[in-house]
Amino acid sequence: MKKVQRRAGSALLIALLLMAGLALYLVRLADDGGAWATYFTGGSPAGQIVDRNGALLYSSDGQSASFAADEAVRRACYHVTGDTRGNVATGALSQFRDSLMGYSFVSGTSSGKTLRLTVDSSLNAVAYEALAGRDGAAILLDYTTGEILCMVSTPADDPQNPSAEPADGTYINKAIGASFVPGSVYKLVTLAAAIDNIPDLFERSFWCGGSAQLQGITLQCTGSHGSQTIEQALANSCNCAFGEIALELGYDVLLEYAEKLGITAQLELDGMEVRRGSLDWESEDMDIGLAWTGIGQHNDLVCPYALVRYVAAVANGGSVYEPTLLGHGELDRQTELLSAGTASKIASMMDYNVEAAYGEGTFPGLDAAAKTGTAEVGDGTSHAWMTGFLNDPEHPYAFVVLVEHAGGGRVNAGPVANALLQAAVAASPAQADAAQ
Template sequence: MKKVKRRATAALLIAALLVVGLAVYLVRLADDGGAWASYFSGGTPGGTILDRNGVVLYSSDEDGYSFAEDWSTRVSCYHLLGDPNGNVRTGALRQFRDRLAGYSFVEGATSGKTISLSVDSALNVTAYSALAGRSGAVMLMDYTTGEVLCMVSSPGDDPENPSSEPADGTYLNKCLSSSFTPGSVFKLVTLAAAIDNIPDLFERSLWCEGEMIVDGALLTCTGSHGSQTIEQALANSCNCAFGTLALELGPELMAEYAEKLGMTASLQLDGMDVLPGSFTKGEAGSVGLAWSGVGQYEDLVCPYAMLRYVSAIANGGSVYEPTLLGHGSLDRETELLSAETAQRIAEMMNYNVQNAYGSWVFPGLDVSAKTGTAEVGDGTSHAWMTGFLNDPAHPYAFVVILEHAGGGLANAGPVANTVLQAAVSGSAS
């Protein structure tokens, strides 16, 4: 009798393990079936990827795969698509493989499908050319729909004829998978916190003597700006003014806004993880806290997060979550700012261009922008520019970063202008 019980118990245990194993298999099949289908078909998904204008970026069938005919298109879209060997982990080939393979949990893999991306490959070519061999990233999106129109990371590579010795950073999509010292573009975060939490901000006179002592340590500025309004302080990119505001706001509130506005949040683009930035809360009253308010100290920001934030500013405080697919999803809206705060920041960013940078930077365009020259500790600076067009017919937000390139206005500005002019005129490439 005891033997029968033991055998029955063993049989039940085996049955339970089989049920658990089957459940795990079904879950994995639902999650990874598309990847398995791609693997057993040679590692590259079947199907076709088009840009928004119908340009073939990738095609695969039983005879093999191919990328765009034009070399410059292949290289500039390298990180947008990814590569057959899987070196680039954030790209359409990897993220949309289920769609490309025609895979569904019920039917399995069928014939390859065609998907259209929101990106204009000609804009990618223009942006990559404007980077002129420098390491960096460029993104452009329609802030009224969330459609990403341009996504370029440099250096790139040719997926059909990959380099045997790729340059450092080739496999990294810097739009999504890198974070950088932001410098003065982070003042847009400090500004939002100050507008919301300092009632008399717009009546204040903010003083700058070119430097200030904070807790026995020195914080320096780019000039001696004297008495200035908050609008003038942003245009002057005054470290003393924004360091003072960060000290008044305090570490907890500064960290809260860095998270709320997406700088340190866990974000995604069509399911692809975006590298979060970081904000170290310097002690209250410390020079570290003051420097963090101007985008230095230990601040790090991903270009995608900054693009998403300025898109919200342009769109009245809410961002339509970005997408690479051929249409925006207007039900994916996230409020980052109040409409009043967004409008104030937008007006101040426009003041920057008109009164500090000069309208000649963007001839014929009405642009609101902020530059950043982010010191990175090796004697060089990252060049940033971010902003948007004030043009209902061309509602584009942008971010540009060039690593170790120098001043933001002098280096990122021309790249931003080149891409915006091409996007507006339709003369990209």
């Protein structure tokens, strides 16, 4: 009988504790319900978002939000900051909400904090302006830290005064959330595989008569390049040479390098999933599909983020500091993509591209290494690409620029890349240090 009484007593005690817990929860909810609702559903979370120099990108007391004073900056930073409607899923307002609100599930309170991003909003504004109303994306990062200094996607909206009917693609951050036909920038990926797998690559000569017959099918080139070294073939962006190399390497090696270099791998940026690229060479004629795959046409798709991450590794001796918008506590997040020897060869060939093919006038006063792409997208237009980096220890920047349906890479993406690099170099290094 005593045992039964003890059990009844325990059950009563448990019931009382549950009721007390529920009462406490209801009081908390009534007290702090606004913050809870904001946490889960969007709105204007309390807190501030600033750029690397402390410039205000977002501020809210939890009720009403304001963004940067300058509309051009608001639009240029739209995809980085996000919006209060929750339309931009990749924005800081959605992705870094915990850090911003300082929300604690234990105490059930939200204090509102200052979240500092690594971007320089004035560089975003420069890239946005240089894109000049065309759709596309740009990223510039410091390859010795992984810090993203510029990330822009267009079209963008004004988060302070959102449009009722925004243009197609406005809510997508194309820098990380979309993939595109890469065209000849993809030759940098094929090149890495070739350097590692073709022992006499640098002793060979590659013939281009303007087109190549591969298994009875004609592969057109952009010019008639004659006999070339591999350096010249890259500078000429010769389809015949790289088609031949792709066939020699075969699908397994091309796929292995696409994965290893991060093009088709599932990458993350501060916990956000990045759009995976793909390499689909399935076609009625496998060999011509394989050749086109190696030169970045056919069904290849690449996310701008994956490309600049790879180029950052090339610039940084083969290993990449994983890119970040939040900054690293310590620099321990390096991933080796390439051997130092392979990275160094690709880096000097990209340097040669600028010297021999694009002209030093492409980047006045800068020691830049680059590769262009003009990617045919099947509707008669081409995406313009340029990716590369600066050989400058004071300004160790890697970049990618994509301008959709814009035409040639050098002529259309080149000036955007140059404007961005010039502005990044002009920004004082002392400012960058101050962000730490």
